Amino acid sequence: MASRESFEVALYAIGGTLKAVNLIMEKKFRNAFALVRPPGHHAGKYRACGFCIFNNIAIAAQYLLKKFKLKRVLILDIDAHHGNGTQETFYETSKVLYISLHQDPRGFPGVGFIDEIGEDEGLGYNVNIPLPFRTDDHIYLKAVNEVVKPIICQYKPQFILVSAGLDGHYTDPVASLSLSALCYQKVYETIVNLASEICEGRLVSVLEGGYSLNFVGKIVTAAIAEMSGTFYSIDDKVPVAKERIRKQGEKVIREVRKVQKAFWDV
Ligand SMILES: [Zn+2]
Incomplete structure (x- = not known):
């Protein structure tokens, strides 16, 4: 996957992300989308992983804490895979709340389960929602509304970062969720309103x-x-998951709420 140019390209990905953060903090723009590659959320402090060389979003969060002295930064990870590198980076701090919705992580990356809830000062500041393969919009949005949204409202982040993985779409050749483009549109509507x-x-x-x-x-x-x-009409079909998948998804949401109840009103 890596080539002679990868290092330089990866630096541009970090630079583009930090540029976006600076533009918002300087109040030049209200929000921004950093269209960068390679992605970052699997990369840990000391290693590359899963197409990721440096963890762009983790560096951006760290930058917000250090340069702008923020105390509460949210990273919402909507990639179909769990962001193991991001979780690992902020597992012991309350200054970054990591919330991830992802497909069953047993095959890859091997972490991202419900009972990974942070440690020490970070206890209660790590929220994993591992959904079954072929999860559809209905279950995904239920998890967003019943778990993600109330926790964000209670944490009151000073800045929202979104790990915008779009591989949960049903046509994606790499991941195994069954989301439609309309689902992403609704997720963004929710995030923009919360912000x-x-x-x-x-x-x-x-x-x-x-x-x-x-x-x-x-x-x-x-x-x-x-x-x-801006208004943008997106045309896509909305897959409907099998009853068995819906039930599994609902069970996951119930279990996440049960575990996170110790820290949040969910
Ligand atoms: Zn992914």
């Missing part, structure tokens, strides 16, 4: 995975349209 209610709209979305050439561009456009308050 404007909680942190003066401060939001940076950073591209992660997404390998469906027919849909990545459309979903990014839909996300940017939501972020800029």
Whole structure:
């Protein structure tokens, strides 16, 4: 996967992400989408992993804590895979709340389970929602509304970062969720509303995975349209999961709520 140019390209990905953060903090823009590659959320402090060389979003969060002295930064990870590198980086701090919705992580990356809830000062600041393969919009949005949204409202982040993995789309050749483009549009509508209610709209979305050439561009456009308050009509079919998958998904949501109840009103 890596080539002679990878190092330089990876530095540009970090630079582009930090540029987006700076533009928001300087109040030049309300929000921004960093269209960068390689992605970052699997990369740990000392190693590359899963197409990721440096963890762009983790560096951006660290930058917000150090340079701007923020005390509460949210990373919402909507990539179909769990962001093991990001979780690992902030597992012991309350200054970064990591929330991830992802497909069953048993095959890859091997972490991202419900009972990984943070440690020491970070206890209660790590939320994993591992959904079954072929999860559809209905279950995904239920998890967003019943778990993600209330926790964000209670944490009151000063800045929202989104790990914008778009590989949960049903046409994606790499991941195994069954989301439609409309689901992403609704997720962005929710995030944009939360950002404007909680942190003066401060939001940076950073591209992660997404390998469906027919849909990545459309979903990014839909996300940017939501972020800029522009109307964009997206045409896509909405897959409906089998009853068995829906039941498994509902069970996951119940279990996440049970575990996170110790820290949040969910
Ligand atoms: Zn992914």
